[in-house]
Amino acid sequence: MPEALDQLTTRLRAELGDAAVITDRATLRTYECDGLTAYRAIPGAVVLPSSAFDVQRCVRACRDLGVPFVARGSGTGLSGGAMPHTAGVLIVTAKLNRVIELDIANRRAVLEPGVINAAISAAVAGANLYYAPDPSSQQICSIGGNVAENSGGAHCLKYGFTVHHVTGLEICTPDGDLITIGAGKAAEAPGYDLTGVFIGSEGTLGIATKVYARLLRKPEAVVTMLAAFRTIEEAGAAVAAIIAAGLTPSAAEIMDALAITAAEKAVACNYPAGAGAVLVVESDGPAAEVESEHAAIDALCKENGAFEVRAAADATERAALWRGRKSAFAAVGRISPDYIVQDGVVPRTALATILREIEVLASDAGVRVANVFHAGDGNLHPLVLFDGAVPGALEAAESVSNTILHRCVAHGGSITGEHGVGVEKSPHMTVMFTDDDLESMHLLRCAFDPDGISNPGKVFPTPRLCGEPPRRHASQTQPDAEVVVW
């Protein structure tokens, strides 16, 4: 163990107690990756704080000794944001799982970062409230991890992301200060929107120690429909028609033929036979609104070629309709030994084009791609199938996967919709951002973390020291050159 790490664990054992500091190799190994299992690193040490002040003690020790730290919630992230640093400390928030306050009248919850996403809604269900963002991992992922990744979910089409539902934070800065940012329980706050910056910063600006979350009233009614189409183009056109009509369903998810095949094998979801694509679309809100939206969506699906449209009659049938969609990622494991889960975004109007491009790309490379996606907001999740035992197969799959991402950017989209940049996508940041754009983010990072100890090596494509002169001016000898990002 390097000397700085040794000093650090000795200090933290004294300050937090022996049980809070893990250094034995076998236990450390259990923390070597998050949901992105392709990238692994065994942490130098793991610390389990029991309070915000424990987090502060740990970060101050890291600052004093120049040791990098990485925060980890439940480890369900899909871009390696919580991958440990071998010479650093992994700060695990599992014990910070208290609901500090439920202010029902004001529709706010105050939470420690280790509180499980689904537990928030469970805690306020009696008051007919819930917490809206619902990542697929909501039964196990933590609100602190949701804040780091700005997590969404199937319903973010209507309800938005974590940033739309967290109104304030207490954070421990990389400098070891506990500060409070945002409006907390009020509606607005002056000054810079540091809450907005912190949410989605993937652990590079410090650690959230307290989360102020907005609670919504449970919708009076929910209708879930499944529409079956012969082709994915028809399903895409139906979604485009729904959005163009100004309707805002709470979810609009498409699966293509390959994804349907995988889901049927895995969970026998009993989708209509002969479907080249299915669309799962949900409306929620006041009963009167849901009824009228449901009728409109049903008609638009049929106008765009749906040969069968089903609506769930109750919660059991709703769960059955969702089962295929929610199982899709895992189900693909049954039809292919290995696969890459891609996450990209296009403007909704480019959906049909990108789907055709993916088909051509896959066909040219002889690679199978299953498409499962949040169609309503243009967030694709192409699953690129391969067999790791076949020489060259991984490389072919990676090439297709990367090309898809670059095409998303070319259409004015993004390299990630909800999985984050982490370690996986940092090389792609330069595809989307100019040197000047990245320099601006780097300036902000350096303002909070001048020594680069908070989750180093993530998000940014090339590690840099904060003292280095900015690169921006070199590229600007031609001041009138058009600025092109999309």
Add this chain to the structure above:
Amino acid sequence: MPEALDQLTTRLRAELGDAAVITDRATLRTYECDGLTAYRAIPGAVVLPSSAFDVQRCVRACRDLGVPFVARGSGTGLSGGAMPHTAGVLIVTAKLNRVIELDIANRRAVLEPGVINAAISAAVAGANLYYAPDPSSQQICSIGGNVAENSGGAHCLKYGFTVHHVTGLEICTPDGDLITIGAGKAAEAPGYDLTGVFIGSEGTLGIATKVYARLLRKPEAVVTMLAAFRTIEEAGAAVAAIIAAGLTPSAAEIMDALAITAAEKAVACNYPAGAGAVLVVESDGPAAEVESEHAAIDALCKENGAFEVRAAADATERAALWRGRKSAFAAVGRISPDYIVQDGVVPRTALATILREIEVLASDAGVRVANVFHAGDGNLHPLVLFDGAVPGALEAAESVSNTILHRCVAHGGSITGEHGVGVEKSPHMTVMFTDDDLESMHLLRCAFDPDGISNPGKVFPTPRLCGEPPRRHASQTQPDAEVVVW
């Protein structure tokens, strides 16, 4: 004229043309204040750029010569954010008023910063779309100014602020770089949410040169109601009951007896006689939803003591119901020679308490206070009346006004809801934020504007140089002290 300013205007005349640079004293004087007329300063020079590159040329000249700059849209701000710097340049965006692109299918508009707020909705009305944030000044205020101040409006209860409707920006940084931040026309973007930080930064991080705005479908139906109550407590209780029932009207505005008296004198709005308070509440959305919400709100108003509830039958009647509310600020000028417009926020649950406290404060000080407020989100606008000709009257009014603000913060609220900090409220920032909180904002500011040339003297309570060592650690000899902000 100081030498640097002289060099600057010479350089800009060469680069932008003579007509774009104003230095004659009489014209400069017309720019001496924004909507906060109590604070005035004649700018060193005024520049009128015609393109983003003109803005860049101007900012680069300022950077090179160490001259401060202030951006100004339409000058309707109420906290002095666009008050000029006597030794600096006022960059006026009036000529940057082009609608660059209307992407109807994708529901996005791309705008220059000088485009007038109401012009956006006008441009897309034919497609049945509109731009949601609607400050009272929407007929003249600019989208660039809205971005700087994160402007809201009467309908922000349901639709949120500028930050919820602007998806990306091109900005000119204080360093003179044109960079693109945010997702633009896609739904999401990776990296730090610089768009969120920039919106509401009141001109201290640079100048927006291009704005990507989200467009919404016009609601199918709108119902505006006016409920009259004997007391303001009853009106407040009705709003609390509406929110507690999980309803989200698009607006919920209360006026007290003094504000009603002023409005009746000014515009004869014909509110019910004997009302101690009126509540204007509006529902919009699908017709079926609006109908059911309207019925529920009507019932809740009556349950809470409303002795009359009217609904507007058409657009003309709706305008009549709104007339009193929209005229209230100006109308108060008819019953008092002078008044201070305060802007504070409390959590909704503290509304009744703060209103009682204001009554006691005003009564103790022998000062009249008219209350007009966005009740739905706890945003108060107490109008503190005084006669500037009476010695000591201004001071007494200011004392009441300031105490109201401090009480808002004590209740867990904020020193401003929508008017911004500007020059007016910068001394109050320390009431709401700790040294550490402010230091974090200062770090961010310095990252973008190390020389402090972008709107200096605004927002932050004490001007500081970016090189100064942070003050934060001095206050932290007691690491376990409780962190209390609200």
